[in-house]
Amino acid sequence: MMSITKAFVLSLSGLAFATLAHAQSADHSGAIKARQAHMTLYGTNLGVLGAMAQGNMPYDAEAATAAAESLVALAGIDERFYWPEGSASGMAEGTRAMEAIWADPEGFSAAQEALLVAATAMAATAGTGVEGIQAGMQAMGGACGACHQNYRVRQ
Amino acid sequence: MPLSWNGVMVLRLAIVVVLALAGGGWFLTRPVPLPADALDGLIGDAANGAVIFAASGCASCHTAAGAETEGLPVLAGGRSFASDYGTFMAPNISSDPEAGIGGWTDLELASAIQRGVSPEGAHYYPAFPYTAYAKAAPQDIVDLIAYLRTLPADASPSLPHDLDLPFRFRASLGGWKLLFASTDWVVPDPVSxxxxxxxxxxxxxxxxxxxxxxxxxxxxxxxxxxxxxxxxxxxxxxxxxxxxxxxxxxxxxxxxxxxxxxxxxxxxxxxxxxxxxxxxxxxxxxxxxxxxxxxxxxxxxxxxx
The missing domain is CATH 1.10.760 (Cytochrome Bc1 Complex; Chain D, domain 2)
Structure with missing residues (x-):
């Protein structure tokens, strides 16, 4: 007769196997939706600042500062739950996240850090006038573009 | 039945060779530089050359990422471009007299840019977009060359391309040019x-x-x-x-x-x-x-x- 210990170990390893199998076929759609929603929030706030920078919306110091501070908050969010292993393009549906995100985690976090620096600078100048936004938009564009150049798959 | 990748490559090579022969062989497919008087009377303006340089995207291929000296691009080449034909390596076009283009004449440079012909008289691969630059105004090319000569020298030697076997023979590029290099505008009648x-x-x-x-x-x-x-x-x-x-x-x-x-x-x-x-x-x-x-x-x- 199987000892209790042996049965316990077997059932544990069975559980481990089931967990592993679950992880391999995990549904990452929630994380993918979260990071894409996060990107949309960048777009919404950049849209306010960009419209002012391009002269499509009258300058409003308070609105500009609010949008810029939202960008700082967004760039500062801990994104660890957005990027589970196996949620790259080619592994999961509906994402353009490049495998390089996981292969080069230092480079990816440096790119995120550069975005936070650019957003913080924007928040400092957005309330000072249209020129303050224009300079900030160029830095934001550089930070967004640098990440999209290296970590996002073509359409 | 769709051809395999190798099949496509062999077919491409065969077509190039057949066309090169049928097109009159060596004479029609030989490298033809610009005529000796192509740049006569033109004086380069490096300030406009900087605009032509930006508009032509030279730095995107010929500088390694972020390679700058005092804000000026270092055109040492070295960037690699994977393709169906193998990997192309952008060469050094800095002003270095040995590794770069510092020792070339204006006419040699203009022939490279607009005819895809090297100073030694060989065809360049069209990864270098001379088929587009062929349409540029001679004055702009002379200005571009004047600007290139102001950029920093770098002694790094150019790296060789790493191409698949059928594409290592530059002679067949003459047939390619005959077929595809055209100075006709795609939009013949611009509306404004x-x-x-x-x-x-x-x-x-x-x-x-x-x-x-x-x-x-x-x-x-x-x-x-x-x-x-x-x-x-x-x-x-x-x-x-x-x-x-x-x-x-x-x-x-x-x-x-x-x-x-x-x-x-x-x-x-x-x-x-x-x-x-x-x-x-x-x-x-x-x-x-x-x-x-x-x-x-x-x-x-x-x-x-």
Whole structure:
């Protein structure tokens, strides 16, 4: 007769196997939706600042500062739950996240850090006038573009 | 039955060879530099040359990422480009007299840029977009050369291309040029001076079509599908259709994208286009609007063209 210990170990390893199998076929759609929603929030706030920078919306110091501070908050969010292993393009549906995100985690976090620096600078100048936004938009564009150049798959 | 990858390659080679022979052999496919008097009377203006340099995207291929000295690009080459034919290595075109172009005459440089012919009289591979630059005004080329001579020297030797066997023979490129190198404008009758300026910036200098237009089995651009989008030269995904059949942005929105990199939704450019925008942001607002107006005037091609 199987000892209790042996049965316990077997059932544990069975559980481990089931967990592993679950992880391999995990549904990452929630994380993918979260990071894409996060990107949309960048777009919404950049849209306010960009419209002012391009002269499509009258300058409003308070609105500009609010949008810029939202960008700082967004760039500062801990994104660890957005990027589970196996949620790259080619592994999961509906994402353009490049495998390089996981292969080069230092480079990816440096790119995120550069975005936070650019957003913080924007928040400092957005309330000072249209020129303050224009300079900030160029830095934001550089930070967004640098990440999209290296970590996002073509359409 | 679809051909295997190797099958396609062998077929391409066979067609090139047959056409080279049928086209009159060596004579028609020999490298032809510019005539000796092509640059007579022209004096280079390096300030305008800097604009031509940006508009032509030279730095995007010929500098390693971020290679600058005192804000000036170091054209030491070294960037690699994977393709169906193997990997091309951008050469050193810095002003170094040995490793770069410092020892070349203006005419040798102009022949390289506009005819795809080296000072030694060999064909260049069309990864170097001389088929576009062939349409440039001689004055602009002389200005560009004057600017290139002001840029820093770098002694790093050029690295050889790493091509698949059938493509290592440069002689067959003469047949390729005979078939696909054309100085005819794709848009023959621009509707306004602005579109005409845009045509010059896009077709002659910016060489946008090199990525945005699909190629035939021999690597020639399909001019009937001009800017209709194409598979990426390497890696997954597609380069987008930028005719009005694929892109719904206004002229102003396209011009803004070329300046800041932001799309109308405040997404940004990605991939190789990030490098392109580092060039187009140096152009004037008028030139960016001209590019956008030219694209808006192209025949709209649908996604299934």
């Amino acid at each position: 001076p602005e579109v005409e300026r845009g045509r010059y910036l896009v077709e002659a200098l910016g060489h946008c079509a090199e990525c945005h237009t699909p190629r035939n089995a021999l690597g020639g651009l399909q001019r009937d599908l001009w800017m209709a989008g194409a598979p990426a030269a390497s890696g997954p995904g597609r380069v987008p259709n930028i005719t009005t059949g694929g892109l719904s942005w206004s002229v102003e929105e396209v011009a803004e994208y070329l300046k800041s990199g932001f799309t109308p939704e405040f997404d940004t450019a990605g991939g190789e286009m990030v490098e392109v925008i580092k060039n187009t942001r140096q152009l004037s607002d008028a030139d960016r609007l001209a590019i956008a107006s030219y694209l808006a005037a192209l025949p709209p091609l649908g996604p299934d063209s």
